[in-house]
Amino acid sequence: MSVQRVLSNLFGVDWFNAMRTYLMSQDFANLGQWLIEERKHKNVYPVQQNVFKAFKLTPYENVKIVFLSDKPYVDKNYATGLSFGVNTEMGVGLPSPLKTMICALESDLDILCLDFDYSLEGWSKQGVLMLNTALTVEKGKASSHLKAWNPFIIQVINAINRKNDNVVYVLFGENAQHYEKYLDEYSTRVIKAPHPASDAQSGFYGSKIFSKCNSILYMLEKEEINWNIK
Numbered sequence: 001m002s003v004q005r006v007l008s009n010l011f012g013v014d015w016f017n018a019m020r021t022y023l024m025s026q027d028f029a030n031l032g033q034w035l036i037e038e039r040k041h042k043n044v045y046p047v048q049q050n051v052f053k054a055f056k057l058t059p060y061e062n063v064k065i066v067f068l069s070d071k072p073y074v075d076k077n078y079a080t081g082l083s084f085g086v087n088t089e090m091g092v093g094l095p096s097p098l099k100t101m102i103c104a105l106e107s108d109l110d111i112l113c114l115d116f117d118y119s120l121e122g123w124s125k126q127g128v129l130m131l132n133t134a135l136t137v138e139k140g141k142a143s144s145h146l147k148a149w150n151p152f153i154i155q156v157i158n159a160i161n162r163k164n165d166n167v168v169y170v171l172f173g174e175n176a177q178h179y180e181k182y183l184d185e186y187s188t189r190v191i192k193a194p195h196p197a198s199d200a201q202s203g204f205y206g207s208k209i210f211s212k213c214n215s216i217l218y219m220l221e222k223e224e225i226n227w228n229i230k
Contacts, residue, residue, distance in 0.1 A: 010052050014060040018159040027151060034148060035136060043139035045072050045079035051135050053081030057124035063160060064127035064222055065168045065213055068153075068176040070195060071134040074142055082130035083172075084196075085120035094118060100196035100204060105227055108208045115230050122229035131156070133175055146175065157182045166220050170209050173198055189216050 007023050008016040022028055035051075038044050046053075069083035073095060078086050084098050094102075102113050117123075124130050133153055138144040160167050161184040169188055171177045173195030180190060193207035214224040 011055045012059050015055045015159075018060045018162070019155055022152075022155040031148060031152060038136075038138070038145075043076070044136050044145075045074065045076050045139065046081045046136070047076075050079075050081030054083070054124065054130050057082070057121055058127060058129045060159070060163075062127045063129050063163065063165075063167055064217060065170065065225065066129045066131055066160065067123075067170050067172070068179060069132050069172045070175050070197075071132050071142055071146060072137045074137055074140055076139070079137070080119065081135075082120050082124060083132045085130060086118050088118050097195070097197040104196070104205050104207070105210050107205060108210045109227060111228050113228055117229050123225065123227070126223075126225050126229070128225060133179065153179060154182055161187060163187070166216075168213055168216050170213065172196065 003024065004016070010016075011019070011023070016023060035044065035048075039048070067083055072079040072081075072083075073086070075095075078095050080087050084101055086095060086098060088094075098118065102116065105111070106113055120128075120130055131153075134143075134145040134149040135152070136145045136149070157179060161182075164184075164187040167188050168191065169180075169183060170191045170193060171180060172193055176195075177192055180192075183190060191207070191209055191212050193209050194203040196204050198204070210225075210227045214227075217224045
């Protein structure tokens with residue numbers, strides 16, 4: 001199978017076309033080889049087939065909102081390839097950042113999230129790109145892969161900038177907010193919030209990111225997100 005076909009399968013055809021130059025570059029190949037070597041000697045999460053899951057669930061042309069968080073969960077039972085999302089079929093409890101996010105959602109929209117889709121795949125399929133600033137992490141070492149993924153994240157942002165489609169970014173915490181300087185001020189809208197795992201949780205509760213996102217989408221005459229999707 002050709003490299004182009006493999007990458008198209010990993011990301012989806014439209015993401016591959018939008019990032020073709022970078023994805024076919026030696027820099028991206030080097031990142032892939034580095035990850036292969038890391039997995040030989042260390043426990044790296046999420047599993048290989050889920051690293052680019054966010055892109056497959058949210059095609060390039062469908063991106064309306066980008067949730068840019070920090071790094072994957074450092075526990076293999078939690079990391080799924082989507083920022084904040086978990087696989088509840090693993091029989092594990094909810095991690096504290098997701099609990100905080102759900103409580104903030106209930107408060108913001110005055111709802112109860114019963115039988116909620118904790119994988120957050122429902123958000124992804126509506127156009128919310130659930131992205132981390134690092135797509136992988138070494139077990140127990142939260143910031144271990146941040147530097148390695150930095151060029152990739154910049155390329156994703158550049159591709160979204162080229163959409164010129166008023167995409168909304170929600171930047172969670174200082175590390176994600178570092179990437180604000182790469183956003184096109186004319187074609188993106190920015191909401192900044194504390195990370196739900198931070199000591200500033202009270203600030204996160206009051207950030208009202210969900211209602212703000214939908215207000216922006218409404219003004220842009222785009223379909224709003226059903227945040228309480230089952």
